[in-house]
Amino acid sequence: MSAVLLAIQHKATPVWQENVHNQNKPRGGNEMNAMAMENKQIEGFKAPKMSFREAMKNEKGLTLIELLAVIVIIAIIAAIAIPSISSILERTKANAHKSNAHMMVDAARLYVTGEGITVPTNGNVTVNMADLQAKGYLQIIPQDPSNKGTTYTAGTKTTAPATPATDGSKVVITNTAGIFTYVVHLVNGTHNYLTVDGTDVGTPGVEEANLDTIAVVLP
Secondary structure (H helix, E strand, C coil): CCCHHHHHHHCCHHHHHHHHHHHHHCCCHHHHHHHHCCCCCCCCCCCCCCCHHHHCCCCCCCHHHHHHHHHHHHHHHHHHHHHHHHHHHHHHHHHHHHHHHHHHHHHHHHHHCCCCCCCCCCEEEEEHHHHHCCCCCCCCCCEEECCCCCCCCCCCCCCCCCCCCCCCCCCEEEEEECEEEEEEECCCCEEEEEECCCCCCCCEEHHHHHHCCCHHHHH
16 A cells, blocks of 8 residues: 555645655665664663673683583593603603714724724624723713713723723624624613613613614613
8 A cells, every 4th residue: 555545544644644755765874873873862761880890790600510521621631642742752762872872883983993993803892982082082971861961871981992991881893704793882870771672681782783673771
């Protein structure tokens, strides 16, 4: 039914017709904003005042069940991560021991050549870490990766290269029909890091060729 028919039926005035027309026409954003601004606040109404502390009291915190769930999740993550980190640290220490053992073998080769030491056929010569360091084939006594702030046991330094000391960390050079093998002993106190079978009670010393495959005996 059109606005004109409604006006006739209700005997409306032209003003009423204009209001009906204005109500039915689409309105844009600015016009709607203007209408909203014309709305008057309800007389006598005031927004309640609330302090920051009172507002914070209305904020909901974690329930006990939610808090327990968070603790359980953290515990699960820790149970997974801690053993992994520990395993990584142990592998790092073992690799550091093996690197030091290779370094000792290289120093022993240079020592035997530089000092003119002859390894008898089917015999052996032992060179310890103290002699390697004293003669300049090792710059310093290496740090023990498994005991922070300490070094390997270097052994007794000697003054006669032909009869080197046999204690401490050392390399045993064996000449078998012209084939030389190098067996490394890494020691700190009474602990042997390199043993034939990779256990505390194993035979001390590991051949250079097997250094990368054996298990280092960590304290």
